[in-house]
Amino acid sequence: MEEKLPDPEFETILVYIRNKLGKKATLRRLSGLAVFEGVVSKDKFPFQIIVNQWYATTFPPYIDLVGVELKGQSPAGVILMDEVEGRFRLNGIKREDEVDDDDSKWMPQQIWTLIENHLAALKINQWRVFATNKKSTGYDLVFPAGISRYLDSFDEWAVEENLIHLSPSDVSNQEFEQQQKKDKAHLVNLAKLIENAPNLQILEEISFEGLSDSDNETYQEMYNQKKIQLEMKTEDESVSDDDGDDDDLDDLFNDDDEGGWEKPFQPPPTKRRRDLG
Numbered sequence: 001m002e003e004k005l006p007d008p009e010f011e012t013i014l015v016y017i018r019n020k021l022g023k024k025a026t027l028r029r030l031s032g033l034a035v036f037e038g039v040v041s042k043d044k045f046p047f048q049i050i051v052n053q054w055y056a057t058t059f060p061p062y063i064d065l066v067g068v069e070l071k072g073q074s075p076a077g078v079i080l081m082d083e084v085e086g087r088f089r090l091n092g093i094k095r096e097d098e099v100d101d102d103d104s105k106w107m108p109q110q111i112w113t114l115i116e117n118h119l120a121a122l123k124i125n126q127w128r129v130f131a132t133n134k135k136s137t138g139y140d141l142v143f144p145a146g147i148s149r150y151l152d153s154f155d156e157w158a159v160e161e162n163l164i165h166l167s168p169s170d171v172s173n174q175e176f177e178q179q180q181k182k183d184k185a186h187l188v189n190l191a192k193l194i195e196n197a198p199n200l201q202i203l204e205e206i207s208f209e210g211l212s213d214s215d216n217e218t219y220q221e222m223y224n225q226k227k228i229q230l231e232m233k234t235e236d237e238s239v240s241d242d243d244g245d246d247d248d249l250d251d252l253f254n255d256d257d258e259g260g261w262e263k264p265f266q267p268p269p270t271k272r273r274r275d276l277g
Helices: 010-024 109-121 145-160 168-196 200-204 213-253
Strands: 002-004 025-030 033-040 045-052 062-065 068-070 078-082 087-090 127-129 163-165
Touching (some): 010 025, 033 145, 045 127, 145 163, 168 213, 200 213
Antiparallel strands (some): 025 033, 033 045, 062 087, 068 127, 078 087
16 A cells, blocks of 8 residues: 655645635635635635645646536536536646646646636526525535545545555654654664773763653663773773783793793702711
8 A cells, every 4th residue: 555645735725725715715624625615706606626635736626616507508618517516617727647747736826717717708697506505514514515425536546546645643643653763763772882882982972962851861870880880890900900010020030941030049958977978
């Protein structure tokens, strides 16, 4: 399975659209979608702008007129999506099949060009707005049916493509777990550095930067214990060197005949008179 991260430009695009719409629409967030729902003030046509958080810059948002009935022929670039709901999709923003191609990026300004072009072509006598209940229904939207179908088809497509779409919370949890593993590995390595330090110089080069207060206290205690051990080792080695100097001095004066000092002269033992016969 391939993991798909949220588009990093998703929130930027939402801010742009919200600033353009002002109070003409409300924003609803649900299952990875951002849905702006409002009314085109001039012609009173309800509309929805649907932005997918994983493909916000790769695939432009859907722009739907909802709750309307077409009396005449559908203008070019307007696609009937659901006659019962009265959902018509404005088609015209360039879409690319290759999601990883940088050339497939689109600009949010295209939304307004598309809306203006289509609304100019829609004759008022061709369209009629349904008498709808203005209260929100499913998904906290006035027109939820098309959104529900979109989510179902999107989930089916993800399964077919072996994709897992990670939410921002999923990403945050993954990053938290990765940071925990990284911190744990750092502490294990720090403990090994302290334990295996061969001398005081190497030990004093170990850094405790970035540790929490509790970890700093724990590893500082380990550091101090190791320092005491190395100091004692250094003292023992110093004493051992001093003892070795005395031994060398004894050897100097008591070496054997091979190239060393001669042994002191010892007179032969005196024989007693009776031993002479």
